[in-house]
Amino acid sequence: MTRQVPVRFGDRSYDVLIGPGVRSALPGIIDRLGARRVAVVSARPVEWVPDTGAETLLLPARDGEPDKNLTTVESLCAAFVRFGLTRSDAVVSVGGGTTTDVVGLAAALYHRGIPVVHLPTTLLAQVDASVGGKTAVNLPEGKNLVGAYWQPAAVLCDTDYLATLPPRELRNGLGEIARCHFIGAPGLHGLPLAEQIAASVTLKAGIVSADERDTGLRHLLNYGHTLGHALEAATGFALRHGEGVAIGTVFAGLLAGLLGRITPDRVSEHRAHVASYGLPTALPDDADPGTLIELMRRDKKARSGLTFVLDGPSGADLVTDVPEPAVTEALARMERAPLDRLVTGAPAGTAGTEAAVT
Numbered sequence: 001m002t003r004q005v006p007v008r009f010g011d012r013s014y015d016v017l018i019g020p021g022v023r024s025a026l027p028g029i030i031d032r033l034g035a036r037r038v039a040v041v042s043a044r045p046v047e048w049v050p051d052t053g054a055e056t057l058l059l060p061a062r063d064g065e066p067d068k069n070l071t072t073v074e075s076l077c078a079a080f081v082r083f084g085l086t087r088s089d090a091v092v093s094v095g096g097g098t099t100t101d102v103v104g105l106a107a108a109l110y111h112r113g114i115p116v117v118h119l120p121t122t123l124l125a126q127v128d129a130s131v132g133g134k135t136a137v138n139l140p141e142g143k144n145l146v147g148a149y150w151q152p153a154a155v156l157c158d159t160d161y162l163a164t165l166p167p168r169e170l171r172n173g174l175g176e177i178a179r180c181h182f183i184g185a186p187g188l189h190g191l192p193l194a195e196q197i198a199a200s201v202t203l204k205a206g207i208v209s210a211d212e213r214d215t216g217l218r219h220l221l222n223y224g225h226t227l228g229h230a231l232e233a234a235t236g237f238a239l240r241h242g243e244g245v246a247i248g249t250v251f252a253g254l255l256a257g258l259l260g261r262i263t264p265d266r267v268s269e270h271r272a273h274v275a276s277y278g279l280p281t282a283l284p285d286d287a288d289p290g291t292l293i294e295l296m297r298r299d300k301k302a303r304s305g306l307t308f309v310l311d312g313p314s315g316a317d318l319v320t321d322v323p324e325p326a327v328t329e330a331l332a333r334m335e336r337a338p339l340d341r342l343v344t345g346a347p348a349g350t351a352g353t354e355a356a357v358t
């Protein structure tokens, strides 16, 4: 069954299709766009790339942060020129979030913007990276420092792609799904994975259409991310993003409880919910609270002091100037576990196996 989630941006609105085999919708979309030529940038095997129905140039790519840079953007644009791609043609990305990001930025820049269709192949890219129109690449100085807002013409989340995903990559995406419980999409756990993807995309679609350029509501999507980002950095990216977000979600519950924003039951619900996905809930044994707090102070969302998205009586909200002693206390109340147990110890993919991939 195909789920269709509209993302509303006036005349730039588009649909996200979710389900097994939805890649076959590509030729219809290309036809609707009126594109005569299509450049398909794919990090996945050639047989994973659907027919476009138009003259096609296939450009092989590699997923991963090392290739998510301006050099790749330049070489993609150069290949588009050599192929004769015009602004009324189209670009297609097939790959993880790194590929949808770099191809999205190339599409935003080429001829000042050419339609792009994303075919995300990781769970994280399906629920998050490919939807919402943020594109970016890395500089040697840091991640995602150069980018643009460029809404895709369509997103095809083919859940068949997920069958080959390693358990850790599945968990990476589950971390983003789990935090949706606290920002407006509760009770997803146990549903078939495609339904969880559709609900997460629906939640993100509603938020980004209200705040395309990240000036308000979009901060809700950062639930669990302040500590999550700090943990990724503190562990030298040994923790995957979704694992950091999972731990950060447990922490956000503890902190909201300490600030008197939520009841003890709701605090416990944070840990229980994250654990129910087989995701890590503890801090790495050797994570130093002082270092984590320093990293959190530097979080790009921290407009004023230590800033967190926290649950509260009327739902999640941005809370600025959180007193450092409360943050220290919440960190002290977190369980601890060896890093290798956090990334391998939990029964990886539990939720994914319960939730049939289609």
Ligand SMILES: NC(=O)c1ccc[n+]([C@@H]2O[C@H](COP(=O)([O-])OP(=O)(O)OC[C@H]3O[C@@H](n4cnc5c(N)ncnc54)[C@H](O)[C@@H]3O)[C@@H](O)[C@H]2O)c1
Pocket (backbone or CB within 6 Å): 063, 064, 065, 068, 095, 096, 097, 098, 099, 101, 121, 122, 123, 124, 125, 128, 129, 130, 131, 132, 133, 134, 135, 136, 144, 161, 162, 163, 164, 165, 166, 169, 172
């Ligand atoms: N633009 C946004 O709004 C946004 C939001 C969230 C994340 N992101 C970006 O997304 C990136 C992370 O995305 P990611 O987690 O998909 O990482 P990724 O693209 O590096 O892919 C992760 C791994 O999965 C492999 N892979 C991809 N599809 C597969 C499949 N179907 N089967 C087996 N292996 C497969 C890849 O080769 C890679 O090793 C980051 O760069 C992040 O900044 C962007």
Ligand SMILES: [Zn+2]
Pocket (backbone or CB within 6 Å): 128, 176, 225, 241, 245
């Ligand atoms: Zn995230």
